Amino acid sequence: MSTQPGLIDLQIMWNRLIAVVGEQAQVLIRTAFSPIVRECEDISAGVFDLKGRMLAQAVTGTPGHINSMAEAVKHFIRHFPIESMREGDAYITNDPWMGTGHLNDFVITTPAFHKGKLVGLFSCTSHLMDIGGLGNGPEASDVFMEGLYIPMLKLIDQGQVNETLMAIIRANTRLPVDTEGDTYSLAACNDVGVRALSAMMDEFGIDTLEPLADHIIARSREAVLAEIAKLPKGTWRHSMMVDGYDHPLTLEAALTISDTGIHVDFTGTSNAVKRGINVPISYTTAYTCFGLGCVVAAHIPNNAGSLAPLTVSAPPGCILNAQKPAPVSIRHIIGQMLPDMVFGCLRQAIPDRVPAEGTSCIWNIIVRGVRPKMEGPNHGYALAITTNGGTGGRPRQDGLSATAYPSGVHGTPVEIAEIQSPLMFWRKEFRPDSGGAGRQRGGLGQIMEIENRDDAPFELLAAFDRIQYPPRGRDGGADGAAGYVGLGSGQVLRGKGLQVIPPGERLVVLTPGGGGLGDPAARDPAKVAADLGNGLISAETAARHHGVAAE
Template identity: 70%
Template sequence: MARSNTLSQIHTQIMWNRLIAVVEEQAQTLIRTAFSPIVRECGDLSAGVFDLRGRMLAQAVTGTPGHVNSMAESVRHFLRHFPVETMEEGDIYITNDPWMGTGHLNDFVLTTPCFHHGKLVALLSCTSHLMDIGGIGFGPDGTDVFMEGLYIPMLKLAERGQMNQTLLAMIRANTRLPVDTEGDVYSLAACNDVGCKRLSEMMDEFRLDSLDDLAEHIIHHSREAVLAEIARLPKGSWTHRMRIDGFDQPIDLHATVTVSEKSIHVAYDGTSPASSKGINVPIAYTTAYTCFGLGCVVAAQIPNNAGSLEPLTVSAPPGTILNAPYPLPVSSRHITGQMLPDMVFGCLRQVVPERVPAEGTSCLYNMTFRGPSADKPDSKYGFAVTITSNGGTGARPAKDGLSATAYPSGVRGTPVEIAESVTPLLFWRKELRADSAGAGHTRGGLGQIIEIESADGLPVELLAAFDRIDHPPRGREGGGDGASGTVGLASGLVMKGKGSQMVPPGERLIIQTPGGAGIGDPNTRPRDQVAADLRDGLVSAEAAARLYGATAAAAE
């Protein structure tokens, strides 16, 4: 009997792993077919499979936490609007509602009911970032969500296999990039179609006519694994505060993490009120990145699904910047929301300091440009593009931070070759920023220096949405702060960190992304590591002497 039970457990685990492989192929389909460079080159997407109760069973390894964890809420909203008993084979549902989707209008969420031999067995869902959906564009200047672009409520994109041509026409008419935008909608639909096909093949292979038993196994074991990790933590409450730049005034983030026997709750009471500009965060996105931060510390080895997320809860007072009500502007919600893992780490470093890093750049340094093109003289917007980049992550207790790495988002940087091939932009420099890392026993990661010019002599509009300029990442336990970010022109003009601004013809835009903060006394950093940083040009001789008390010769 024990042998039979063991074999059954192994068999179930194999099916679980196969389910993860199914949704990974789903995500790779999206990458390979997407029109937007931010998806096909950088992986700004999510994909997952859900049971008929709307519980996430598996997510693709490829994808961002903000998309995956907030998409899980979207599926529940779809089920409210389209009950399972009304679903038919060939139906596809769509929305970009920030409060029922992934936090801003540029992310489209598609959910497709999956039928196996004529029986509804699951829901496949995916999300990706679309480059342009009209309005003022992908920047924080709006004063309400209606300024920020096309708003799609919960609708049917397809009914019994027939695409909604009226809706597609509306989408095409409300974007500066109609071909790319419509292409990305079809890419999302294809992504779910492949997921459905592979899921049905898996069920045939394992002779399943339902996912119910597998779903219960996944949810139960994931939840129990997280509860076991929570049981090992000290019980109590810990608080942390952090100030970030905001739009026209600083934003204060306050968090309290409470660890009890069966859960971890994060409350953001005391956080600043909502902004008049588009840096506000809907609660689903707040929850997504908060739970990701908790998961990194508490449940790093446990697959992400409804079971592993269940013991992790989040609250923020309505009307604060982390629980912004409709219809406030939310286009650049990532600027604020991606700081939340640092808030969680600030609380948990008082409990398990050996598990958490110092503060990093955290929020993506997305460079959104648009403007005319010499080969499209009659078009006001010859191009519109978002080029992803980032600064350094915070130092880890036993390792240095990562340089030019998008943590916590996980989005890859846009290759220069791709950016230059789809825009009239010329990159003169894109290199690591020496001396930007916060010093410490373990240092932070380095930021970047990026120098860009319009290649065709026409003005370019920058939709700036950057942070950590006035309030850089903070070191801990004697470690140094990371370097602040900067935005300006080569001629010396300092530009704002947020808001639409013009780069005149012939000028070069220079962006310096922040460095991550350090941990521990810099004087205790091993000499061979200081020498290696000097040799590699990551720290100058002057900074090495000033921060580490080391000359180049002594370090060698």
């Protein structure tokens, strides 16, 4: 094959590159120690050219990791110039402003060599459950309280692991076994990617990725611009109230569609707060662009080219552009609302293509404690039990129930949570009537009752939203049900902040439902009957919203 492959060859190699990063991601998932990685797939994996442009990402992964990792590699290149990279090197950081938004995400980047020549870079991210400090909760008043802060460092130097750095990592976590294992799993998956890329280049007889990279970037950018050209031009605005930490916050967006792209500006959004729900601009950009991509470019591969026409700005110091050293541990609570902000703007321009509001932010039940009879090197247990509410009603379908949109993570299996902690699930079921009524019903939330079986209390690092301000319906659809956190005894708990759950007590969590879309009276009676028969709605809801009497 010539050094200038034809279009068909380039397309085949592009597809192969996506397969390579898919393999990279599966290695990460299968070798990880933390349940949130191996069970819930809270990761990202991708391949980059020597300019730091993301060429392909694994389909598995969360937008917050993938789209922020797309920029993180440029920071690695800035700190470790291309000419200084050697075969067998690997670099690491968890800097929230150069990585994926909080300290619990490690990003590792590895140079890829082929026949002794540097040809590209592999990068990956995963969520580590504990990296010390106050932990993965919102209590800290600055980022330094939230855990171990790793600047841009070399983790592996020509095959030799930085044992000093690994000792520091082990010493600054309650889960040294898990944290060390997860770090090595990140490095290992990049190594697999490097080998797979070299094998691909051998197969196709190429010694550089440059022609393929230019093809991928140019074609993807052109495809997105072609979709944008079909949209009406102008500026549309949307606002949303969210619970905040101890007072409500306002999110404001202005979305402008032009011939050159789509820009979203968050001027008018509330200022950053003193607790860890602030969002670095990298994470804001990641979820904003994901929301845009879902509507405008859903069938176009995600890479530097397809992301280029989508731009984001937010005033420095607002909660969506928090400045260091603001606390940011629970940045997903606000950041994952941003696709709904995008949809709120776009529904004014293209109303038939966007859903009603959903729960949006995942409802991670973050628990931590020490088991009296626990043995081993770990200092107690720490677990994020990933749970989800409902998504909003869609133009042609109901919302999805108990589904993590926009994060895309899987729910933690009950069996895994019970093995990893002293918790017992007594209930985990759909929450009837939680989806907002509409022509298209909002997705349902969940009801969970979780008992502490130990003789010792455990800590709940609460980080929940949509309790004061539930997902809103659209075009006459009803709002989804608000979330709730409390105890079986009836005590209501705060939606955010560390709280202690006594031994033998049951934690009760009700996740929100998605908003309904369209007039509930226009809902197909057969669907109403099916909802009734499946226990998704009550007879009262059927009669009040849909005018259908239960038989």
